[in-house]
Each structure stands twice: as structure tokens, then as C-alpha cells.
Amino acid sequence: MYTIGYLLLFSAGAASLATAMPSQTRFNGQQVVSLSATGSDKVSTGVWNQVAGLDLDVWKNAADHLHIRVDAVERKALGLLPGMQVKTIVDDIQRLVDAKAYAPNTPSSQKSDWFSEYRQLEDIYNWLYQMARDHADIVSEPISIGETIEGRQILQLRVTAPGDASKRKRIWMQSLIHAREWISGSTLQYVFNSLVSGYNKGEQRIKNLLEKVVFNREYSVNGTVYGVDLNRNWPDHWALKSSSKNPKYAIFHGPAAASSREVQALMAAYIKEPNVVGAIDLHAYSQLILYPYGWTNATSPDDAAYKRMGQQIADNIYKQSGKTYTSQRISDMYLASGCVSDWWYGPAVEAEIKAGIPGPRPYAFGIELRPAETEKQGFIVGPEEIRPTGEEIYSALVHFSEEAEANSLPSGLISPDS
Numbered sequence: 013m014y015t016i017g018y019l020l021l022f023s024a025g026a027a028s029l030a031t032a033m034p035s036q037t038r039f040n041g042q043q044v045v046s047l048s049a050t051g052s053d054k055v056s057t058g059v060w061n062q063v064a065g066l067d068l069d070v071w072k073n074a075a076d077h078l079h080i081r082v083d084a085v086e087r088k089a090l091g092l093l094p095g096m097q098v099k100t101i102v103d104d105i106q107r108l109v110d111a112k113a114y115a116p117n118t119p120s121s122q123k124s125d126w127f128s129e130y131r132q133l134e135d136i137y138n139w140l141y142q143m144a145r146d147h148a149d150i151v152s153e154p155i156s157i158g159e160t161i162e163g164r165q166i167l168q169l170r171v172t173a174p175g176d177a178s179k180r181k182r183i184w185m186q187s188l189i190h191a192r193e194w195i196s197g198s199t200l201q202y203v204f205n206s207l208v209s210g211y212n213k214g215e216q217r218i219k220n221l222l223e224k225v226v227f228n229r230e231y232s233v234n235g236t237v238y239g240v241d242l243n244r245n246w247p248d249h250w251a252l253k254s255s256s257k258n259p260k261y262a263i264f265h266g267p268a269a270a271s272s273r274e275v276q277a278l279m280a281a282y283i284k285e286p287n288v289v290g291a292i293d294l295h296a297y298s299q300l301i302l303y304p305y306g307w308t309n310a311t312s313p314d315d316a317a318y319k320r321m322g323q324q325i326a327d328n329i330y331k332q333s334g335k336t337y338t339s340q341r342i343s344d345m346y347l348a349s350g351c352v353s354d355w356w357y358g359p360a361v362e363a364e365i366k367a368g369i370p371g372p373r374p375y376a377f378g379i380e381l382r383p384a385e386t387e388k389q390g391f392i393v394g395p396e397e398i399r400p401t402g403e404e405i406y407s408a409l410v411h412f413s414e415e416a417e418a419n420s421l422p423s424g425l426i427s428p429d430s
């Protein structure tokens with residue numbers, strides 16, 4: 013009754029993520045531009061088709077604009093699209109990367125502060141196993157729940173206080189289902205580390221929480237930039253809205269619902285967990301707190317509770333760091349089907365009921381981390397922001413977990429079309 017645990021999931025693909033780090037890839041002469049329609053508030057399917065035809069690297073898609081990485085020739089090609097305007101977001105990617113001083117190759121031993129830089133996958137996994145050994149009373153041995161398309165293990169860890177955890181409520185956290193969103197991986201590590209150190213320092217709030225909750229966390233990485241968009245591949249209203257059957261699109265939904273092995277592994281692990289009261293999927297960028305639905309403009313039966321919780325997350329972040337995150341329905345941004353939050357909130361509940369696994373409907377959120385769009389950095393977040401981003405999200409997630417534990421949503425299935 014008075015229990016939570018964090019199930020923390022760590023998965024792989026991060027090696028290829030690391031090799032895709034900007035320090036090893038040069039972006040000389042490249043820019044990030046914003047493409048929007050003149051005289052319209054929508055990026056039409058026609059434009060999407062043309063952009064896909066150009067085989068470009070789309071960094072962000074919003075209802076009314078796209079962020080795209082281009083070289084000079086590609087920028088010119090975009091400028092020729094009828095009715096579209098091109099604006100510069102990042103004038104020189106390489107200069108920004110250099111200024112942000114990514115240094116993923118520094119051997120870990122040279123740096124005492126784990127959060128002073130982005131880490132390689134192998135180092136991260138060693139760190140996780142070491143944390144589990146050092147804090148075996150509250151951190152479970154990492155277990156592999158499956159493999160990524162690149163054959164890397166998806167690791168899951170649990171953090172909870174000693175004692176019988178079977179009745180404790182659960183918080184599920186995952187990161188890095190998209191490549192390049194490095195800050196989401198480091199943030200999950202930061203949250204994990206803070207829970208462990210808070211408990212060990214005897215912080216009463218964290219002790220109370222870990223006696224109530226099991227935190228499941230997972231490090232799930234999609235190392236490939238091109239390929240199935242793992243946040244369009246979940247079996248909920250799959251392939252309906254704002255997802256694409258074109259493999260060249262950043263929002264390619266895959267050949268079938270749950271076709272990707274990462275999604276299959278995450279689904280199987282999630283459904284086994286009873287009493288998940290909250291689930292968080294970390295992404296970048298834009299500083300948004302997003303909740304169901306994505307597939308429809310309709311509001312869910314728990315919309316008021318979601319709205320309240322989302323605002324509390326935003327308020328906590330603001331109090332911690334002064335950063336403004338906006339809480340909204342996914343569909344307020346754009347319709348998107350097959351995303352994980354909708355699956356957690358709907359089909360996962362249905363699957364658990366069928367399997368006789370008890371639990372309420374979860375508070376299912378996606379959080380887009382730093383930077384804000386107005387900062388014009390795209391995915392490029394320097395290592396000096398790892399710690400502040402971790403702090404603001406940790407602060408918000410402690411509050412979120414307490415709230416979700418104390419005031420869980422009701423149980424029971426909602427009509428899939430409501």
C-alpha cells in the first residue's frame with residue numbers, strides 16, 4: 013500500500029549513438045533551417061513528400077514547420093519549393109558543436125564527475141553494473157529484456173527500498189528510443205543516481221518514496237537515425253495520423269504495428285509490471301510535457317488529472333531551474349498515432365487486465381527536454397547542461413512519483429475510441 017519502486021530501464025544501441033556523436037562526425041558547412049509554409053499554418057503532405065524525396069535529415073517536425081539539417085546545395089533546393097519559406101536556425105552546426113565542447117572520448121577515469129560529459133555505451137553499462145554492486149540493497153542487478161536491431165542489450169534496473177516490493181506501486185522510466193537525443197540518456201542516469209544517493213544520505217522524502225515505489229528504468233536506444241520511428245510503431249491506432257509509410261521519413265511507422273524488436277521488448281517487459289502508476293518517456297528537444305491522446309483531438313476521461321499533473325511537472329521544473337516547459341496534449345502539437353504514451357494509457361491497460369495483472373491506468377507522459385526551440389541549438393546540448401537538466405527533471409519526477417503514488421488514476425479500461 014505504501015510502496016513505490018522505480019523500474020529503470022537501460023538499453024543499448026548507445027554504442028552507435030556514441031559513434032554518431034558530433035565529435036566524430038564533422039558538420040562543416042552545414043546548417044539547421046526551419047521550413048514553413050507561407051500563408052498557411054500547416055506543413056502539407058505534399059511538402060513532406062518533397063522533403064522525403066530530397067532524403068534530408070529532419071530534426072524536428074511540428075504542425076507548422078520542420079527543422080532540417082542541410083548543406084548549401086540542399087538549402088538551395090528547399091528554397092525552390094513553391095510556397096515555402098526557409099529560415100536559419102543554426103548557422104553553422106560544426107561551430108556550435110565545437111563551442112559546446114563535446115568530449116565523449118575522454119576516458120572515464122580522467123573525470124571524477126560522471127555527469128561532466130556524455131558517456132560511451134560501454135562505460136554507461138559498466139557504471140550501471142557498478143551502481144548495482146555498490147548499492148545492492150536498493151538497486152537490482154541489471155537484466156536484459158531484449159535486444160535492439162543492432163544486437164545490443166536493453167537493460168532494466170529497479171530501484172526500491174529493501175523489503176517485499178511485490179505490492180509496491182511502480183514508476184516506469186525510459187529514454188533514448190530516438191537516436192541523437194543524448195540529453196535524455198544522461199538525464200535518466202542523473203535521476204537514477206540522485207534516487208540512490210538521496211536514499212543513502214537518509215533524505216526522508218526519498219526514503220519514504222522508495223519504501224512506497226519501485227522505479228523501473230530502462231535505457232532504450234535506437235541507434236539509427238534513419239529507420240522505424242520507435243515512437244510511431246506502438247500498437248495503438250497505428251499508422252493513422254502523422255506517421256508515414258515512407259521509410260525515408262523521420263516519422264516512418266514501420267511495416268506493421270510493433271514491428272520493431274525494441275518496441276516488442278519494451279512491451280513485453282512493461283506488461284509484466286503490476287501497479288504502474290506513472291510512466292515517463294524522455295526525449296529532446298523543445299521543453300514540452302506531453303500527455304494523451306496523440307492519435308485524436310478528443311480528450312481522455314482523465315484529461316483533467318493529466319492537465320493538473322502536467323502543470324505540476326512544469327511548475328517544479330521552473331522552480332528548480334527557471335526553465336519554462338509547456339504542458340499540453342500531444343494532439344495540441346500535432347496528431348501522432350502509434351506513440352508510446354497512448355499505448356501505455358490504452359492497450360497496455362487492456363493487455364494487463366486480460367493477463368490478470370492489477371493496476372490503475374497510468375499517468376503516461378513524454379517529456380521533451382532542453383533546449384527550447386527559441387535557443388536555436390537543435391539537438392546540440394553541451395555537457396555543461398547535463399547536470400542542470402538532470403536536476404530539474406529529478407526534482408519534477410520526485411514530485412510526480414509522490415503524486416502518482418498517492419493519487420493514482422482509476423483502474424479499468426477506457427473505450428478505445430473515446
Ligand SMILES: [Zn+2]
Nearest residue numbers: 190193295296
Ligand atoms: Zn524523440
